[in-house]
Amino acid sequence: MESEPAQSANRAVTLRDVAKLAGVSIATASKALNNQPQVRAETRARVIRAAEQLSFSPNTLAQGLITQRSGTVGLLTSDLEGRFSIPILMGAEDAFGSDQTSVFLCDARGDAVREKHHLRALLSRRVDGLIVVGARPDARASLGRDLPVPVIYAYSPSADPDDLSLVTDNVGGGRLAVDHLIRHGRRRIAHITGDETYGAAQDRARGALERLGEEGLALAGEQVWFGSWSEAWGRGATRMVLQRTPDVDAIFAGSDEIARGVLDTLHQENLDVPGKVAVIGFDNWNILAANARPPLSTVDMNLEQLGRLAAQRLFAAIDGTLEGGVETVGCRLVIRESS
Amino acid sequence: MESEPAQSANRAVTLRDVAKLAGVSIATASKALNNQPQVRAETRARVIRAAEQLSFSPNTLAQGLITQRSGTVGLLTSDLEGRFSIPILMGAEDAFGSDQTSVFLCDARGDAVREKHHLRALLSRRVDGLIVVGARPDARASLGRDLPVPVIYAYSPSADPDDLSLVTDNVGGGRLAVDHLIRHGRRRIAHITGDETYGAAQDRARGALERLGEEGLALAGEQVWFGSWSEAWGRGATRMVLQRTPDVDAIFAGSDEIARGVLDTLHQENLDVPGKVAVIGFDNWNILAANARPPLSTVDMNLEQLGRLAAQRLFAAIDGTLEGGVETVGCRLVIRESS
DNA sequence: CGACTTGCCGAAAACGTTTTCGAGAACGTA
């Protein structure tokens, strides 16, 4: 069973070794392994056999040096907990074939000088492209226009409209949530969300209001409850909502954290979910949503898809050229039991 | 303000360009920039000036090719959500200076063939070393002994004792939690934890029991409540604990998720936390612990420190040689308001 | 039979660095 073919991968087996074993020149060996046509089938087979016998693996650095392509991209994030960047990274990872392109992950921890540092290092490594993932879904400073590689801004758009930014369709997400509630017969819908200064909070609220408007409805309580992105705010705001409009029959929370707070207060008040009040969150943060009581319906931002898209756009931009603008990725409803 | 020195970083400025501008040979330019002694101070200054004028940044691929050192390491994880690997990554990142070493992040998604794939790719990229982060804190299969670079297993130890593994001191963590409860006068302590097949669950329980034993105490309810790592189990188990031992005055939960469930049931039963019952969790998963009601005291595994240590050990192993074994990293108490 | 095509292969240049080694200059010493 353990009879691996003597692959003492000890010291760096090179193409020269393969060529010697196969009895050909380095050039031919290279062509044989790269499916170049100008090599006889029998020779190719011999080379390939020699390569596996030595368990040859080409030195990507050398390849990159000559092809002017390192086969790497940098993922530059400021998202401490990796909450948003991880799904994006995973999406990007499987859009690039893992053997074609590897990704450097750098966390700037929200520090501009550290970001500059990382940027220099990545460029020095001759990455073929960059994906920048901001910490919050608002515009962030551009890395500048004179970089030697294409840059794509994911999640947070760049402040420079000439850059290409890929963002969540928060307005659409808000519509989606409210639409779902309306379809299930809810009419007195409240919206509790996070920090007013976040564009995402504004957009989600706007989408919700639009959809309500189409139905001739207004928000229960006549206002959007802005606050902070925390459970505590969700709990407190729910108490206020219940006081002002006791007959509320649905609450759309701007994040899953807030939604957890909402659920908590509803339980305390003995209001059945979803019997009496339906609740829907935002983010589909699994650990919060799936473990809630009852499991939380929520809006998923499709971040993996956003990552895949970023990878595709980047890939295309590497040979061609990149045109700026903002592309949005739609959200998706994840229905569990709270609605 | 925008008067950057004409750094049209357009097409790859090389050392040759710097040398030409400074009026020296490539060799001298290289020595000047690398602080080699055999170059006159005045010449060095001229070269350096030329380099910044062109905003030269050396091609790391070429450097790596000749120095036989790529300045990169691979972080191979199977931890989907990045829950454990991210802190470890961050620790590793700041242990390596960011300009010295960059890290490739690869997620195998728990799939062995994908892992093999990534491994091949990383070796082909000539990483200087590997850090392997498993999905659960139990032993995982070794990558094998005949790899050309040092490997360090973090969080999950390798099954091969000749590999170097860095793990959490779960026994110590259990002791820590119980010790804290005892010091605050608790005597009837229950332990609700996750899946019995997890070594971490066993170890934490063992540490708890040891510390209780030293005090001549037994576990409230005479058993460890093994179950699953979910809030639902925390809720259910707490109900059973209260039924069997209504006078319980503290609950040590095997994870913060479970602790959330515990808190939930205690609220329902109108038992004040920490007045009547103290609760302590494990993981210090901020989103869960800090947002709990009341904020949850918990045991932190110091994963960033584990990452830093991994980086240090790896760094040392890159030139020297690596001796196997298991090193443990201690836990740390994070006291909030639930205890 | 000569000329042209085709198929297969190897020599060598190139990518951008680092490092070794020898050369030249300037200087002091015998």
Place this chain on the structure above:
DNA sequence: TACGTTCTCGAAAACGTTTTCGGCAAGTCG
């Protein structure tokens, strides 16, 4: 003057690939 030292510097090799180009043999065609 002849010789050894000490400073600076540059030519060239090396790292491991890919790619261009030319050469040779065999086959095809007029």
